[in-house]
Amino acid sequence: MSDPKYVAVVGAGPSGLYAAATLVSSDQVAGVDVLERLPAPYGLVRYGVAPDHRKTKEVVRILQRPFGDGGKVRFLGNVHIGDGGVPLARLREHYQAIIHATGCPSDRDLGVPGERLAGSVGSAAMVGWYSGHPDHAGLAPSLDHTGAVVVGAGNVALDIARVLSLPAEALAATDIPDSVLDHLAASRVRNVHILIRRGPQDVKFTPVELRQLGELDGVDIVVHRPDLVAAAIAASSERREQVILSVFAGWAARATTGADRRIHLHFRCSPTRLEGENGRVRGVVVRSNDAGSNQQSGGGTGRLAAGLVVRAIGYLGKPVDGLPFDASTGTVPNDLGRVNGLPGNYVTGWLRRGPSGVIGTNRADGGEVAAAVLQDLPALPEVLRPGPDPVLETFAEYGLEPVDWQDWLQLDAGERQLGQARGADRVKVAEWTQMLTLCRGSMTA
Template sequence: MTLRVAVVGAGPAGIYAADILTKSEVDVSVDLFERLPAPFGLVRYGVAPDHPRIKEIIKALQRVLAKPEVRFIGNVDYGTDIKLEELREFYDAVIFSTGAMADRDLRIPGEDLKRSYGAADFVSWYDSHPDVPQTWDFGNGTHAAVIGVGNVALDVARVLAKTADEMLVTDIPEQVYAGLKSKKITDVHVFARRGPAYAKFSPMELRELNHSPNVEVIVHPEGFEVDDHSMEHIAKHKTHKLVLDILANWVGRDIEGKPHRIHLHFMEAPTEILGEDGEVVGLRTERTELVGDGSVRGTGEFTDWPVQSVYRAVGYASSPLLGLPFDERDLVIPNEGGRVLGLDGDHVPNTFVTGWVKRGPVGLIGHTKSDAAETVGHVLETTSETAPSREAADVDAFLRDRGIDFVTIEHWEQIDATEIALGEAQDRLRVKLPTREDMLGARES
């Protein structure tokens, strides 16, 4: 008998899990449920539009969706349209790969001020996520702060600093271009509480920060400190050494006088977002010093930076899922190697997780492959055929009876073709359909 598996979340983690399942020696069928009308998750809605190289991953993911053993079922919201006990009627195992799309808090005063933003919200806007507002309030400020030293912080800083016309070659739709055109930002300040040896940028992402003809990258020498522990750290981590070398080459270099600037500040820990009349007017940081073990401590020396907006890029957080336990400290579904653990510490039968909802938002997209392999190994070891209704038609009938307007792979191909055609008309590779209604309307009857 065919092992039937539901995967909830059709981003890279879920699609990799489906791929590994179909390559196993077990006869399987996999249905990928996705709450959006489009697959690919983070690659489509979390990667900056001016990174088409990373989006090449979509081609590999698309090949998995084309497999006869895999079905894409989009525009279905887990917890609202279908619940865990209902999935168990049709599937022998359920894998959750819902990712992490919420912002982690800094937990400093002023986070709730106007124009204090989470990076995830900004990324969703410029990536035209269909479930977020179509406008963005940049205000009239000329200086913005970005808090964080990961690739998302770099993406946010780069999009804030670049001109709208530079972004027009990407897949952004008209309202994102208009929003970027409206911003007055000339200077973006990126803050890290530790030294440059511990920055989590990838070398390629960091180098690309310096490619814009309109943006100058300035690494400030204050706080650019490297101690013995820092040297031991980079000796063990090749990418961190490459990043440190790039940054060191930029310290003190000649200023070219480009119209926009990205400032990188190390050893500055944000302590408060300053406000006036409910709006951001500054960011207060405390100078830190290296302790010698990789950590830092405050020095009591504070600086107020006159910025008019703050973007917090300190990590993504997963959200709780109906019917599953949730670890409020680590913001993941509690699990052992991908097997979901109940409140009693026992395995929840035939229920699994993979990707960021399993291990937190760490690692690059490609790292989810090995993560999915671990989870799928447990699926194949511990699962037997238990679902009473075993036909794909049963699932479709259930959704139609619920009045759910679900999207098939054929529908997605029509949406995809529409976006490509919109791009060709403007000499671009693609222009995204920005709203759910636009996407659903692109389907042929």
């Protein structure tokens, strides 16, 4: 009988939790520790999925399952691996295999002048703010101007445009923190401009999410350059494209209602410069792009008045200390999840594939990587100090006090209690110290 094997999963987002679910079913594995930087699990399901998409968030019922399965899987939150936290080399003392599932937490830049002005933010920060992520609790984006610009043609751009356009009352029954709801209630934003750098046939929006934009009460959709939609319909033979184009065409044909909130769709349009006053964004100079090009070339220029510019142009991976990293894709080079040149290390989710794909995509990915771990485990070298307790001693050396699953459930209960006052399932607590206070058993947020 070989020694018991222990596996660490770093990151409690969908990919890490799907991997843990596969590992737990194997007799080879004595224990799995899910090590998470935040005091709360679920990654972008908690801190990305839009607050008004409550049904989508119900996937946590599946994601939480490994933690109830006979105690073989532990949640250790509030522990930062690498990047000033516990070095990877110290983790290797305790686990035969480590699955890295830390996602793509950063924002891409546009690379245009004015991008550092106050009021210019990335989608990870913006979404993190309204989702109650403790890293972004202090963002308070500029909503003091009637115009806002969202750059990008993916589902994240749609989420942000929707949140900026909905009246605060419509968000009261969601989980957004009280401070965010207050900030949105005071918003002066009435015109949200979505800048799409290519044509209407090239957008990354998915049909269900796109249609939702046109169903918002009290919001008109303004399709600029409807000629591009008509031309794309004439040229398109692909089913998915046709569905999307028919949505745009329906909006272009629809009479506006005179609502004071509007979402504008600008095709073949790129920002070339952000203009400011007193260090704050006050406008975006845009340029229309030539047909077929995603570069800022040709066409005319214009200016959109705005106090907020959100770059929703894709998230960006971050190097993991001790692992190879491909800066061009923001991912860790791997072969079927096995990190190149580092036996015993694996990668899954957005850190493996890059920042695209829905929650379900991570199920197959996490399962595949866990299967690779199970295949390799018998041949991986024994470790110095296996077992559940020594790793806690190592965390203590770095001043880390993990929160466990029971602690998280106390935070969870505290948020649900806060929700009652607003008629919401929960209201998120976004400040780190308040999260920990609730984890440690005080019900007062």
